[in-house]
Amino acid sequence: MTTETVHTEYRxxxxxxxxxxxxxxxxxxxxxxxxxxxxxxxxxFTTGTYRPEELNQSLALLLxxxxxxxxxxxxxxxxxxxxxxxxxxxxxxxxxxxxxLVFLGGVVIELREAIHLFPPxxxxxxxxxxxxGLHAFHVVTGLIALGFVLLLGLKGHFGSDDYxxxxxxxxxxxxxxxxxxVIYPTLYLF
Amino acid sequence: MxxxxxxxxxDLLREAxxxxxxAAVLLAVLTVIEYLIAIGLDDPLLALIPFxxxxxxxxxDTFMHIRAVFGEGDH
Numbered sequence: 001m002t003t004e005t006v007h008t009e010y011r012x013x014x015x016x017x018x019x020x021x022x023x024x025x026x027x028x029x030x031x032x033x034x035x036x037x038x039x040x041x042x043x044x045f046t047t048g049t050y051r052p053e054e055l056n057q058s059l060a061l062l063l064x065x066x067x068x069x070x071x072x073x074x075x076x077x078x079x080x081x082x083x084x085x086x087x088x089x090x091x092x093x094x095x096x097x098x099x100x101l102v103f104l105g106g107v108v109i110e111l112r113e114a115i116h117l118f119p120p121x122x123x124x125x126x127x128x129x130x131x132x133g134l135h136a137f138h139v140v141t142g143l144i145a146l147g148f149v150l151l152l153g154l155k156g157h158f159g160s161d162d163y164x165x166x167x168x169x170x171x172x173x174x175x176x177x178x179x180x181x182v183i184y185p186t187l188y189l190f
Numbered sequence: 191m192x193x194x195x196x197x198x199x200x201d202l203l204r205e206a207x208x209x210x211x212x213a214a215v216l217l218a219v220l221t222v223i224e225y226l227i228a229i230g231l232d233d234p235l236l237a238l239i240p241f242x243x244x245x246x247x248x249x250x251d252t253f254m255h256i257r258a259v260f261g262e263g264d265h
Contacts, residue, residue, distance in 0.1 A: 022258070022259065023259065026256075026259055049233070049235050057225075057229070061221070061225055064221055065218070065221065068214070068217050068218065068221065069214070071249065071253055072210055072211070072213070072214040072253075074253075075206075075210045075213075075252070075253045076206075076207060076210055079203055079206035079207065079210065080203065082203075082206075083199040083200070083202050083203035083206070084196075084199050085199075085203055088203075160199070171254055174249055174253045174254045175254070177249060177253075178246055178249045178250065178254075181242060181245045181246055181249065182242055182246070185224065185228070185238050185241075185242055188228075189224065189225070189228035189234060189238055190228075190234065190235045190238065
């Protein structure tokens with residue numbers, strides 16, 4: 001087999017790339033699930049289902065709503081670019097970023113209250129700050145990625161034939177939402 | 191792009207939007223019920239687990255297209 005033949009076959013194999021990308025992303029998501037799982041397990045191991053009375057339930061419910069709505073807008077943005085509706089994609093990506101920033105702002109308020117009520121040195125406080133901190137870090141990285149995608153979209157990148165960049169980032173954002181669906185009851189409701 | 195393709199894309203986008211909005215309403219309703227149960231019960235752990243699983247599945251299936259990984263459904 002000549003070098004040229006190998007290169008030609010490799011180029012042909014590239015047609016499978018989107019599927020390979022998706023599987024790679026799912027494997028990454030699975031590995032992230034284990035990371036969050038370890039932190040969640042630590043919370044139940046150290047404090048069981050203990051829940052302090054001072055938790056700001058209204059703020060947590062509001063933040064949950066904001067994050068769920070951001071997931072819907074991310075989904076609509078992905079669907080828009082997939083079906084060649086660039087203007088809607090730009091709008092929904094922008095809305096998702098704004099909602100993500102609102103969520104982060106709420107988390108900062110939450111943490112400022114929590115640091116006095118249950119400091120990181122206490123058993124519940126350590127679980128609380130580790131889980132909220134880990135999740136907030138993922139929100140920040142998701143926002144940076146969404147910002148890149150929005151910027152590229154504004155420059156005319158992506159379309160119905162090439163939207164893997166959007167799909168990958170949006171899937172990651174949904175994962176951040178999925179993690180919160182478990183973290184929220186773990187810290188505030190159980 | 192032909193006019194026919196534009197019309198097909200518009201219909202597909204409308205269908206995807208409808209699916210997304212149905213999922214959003216379901217998530218909102220489940221979140222409110224989850225909250226009310228948690229506030230009302232002393233030990234709501236077992237009562238809330240189905241809600242967490244259901245909400246997780248809606249996100250995985252509708253938003254993340256998990257079935258496509260196994261060659262089924264959209265994407």
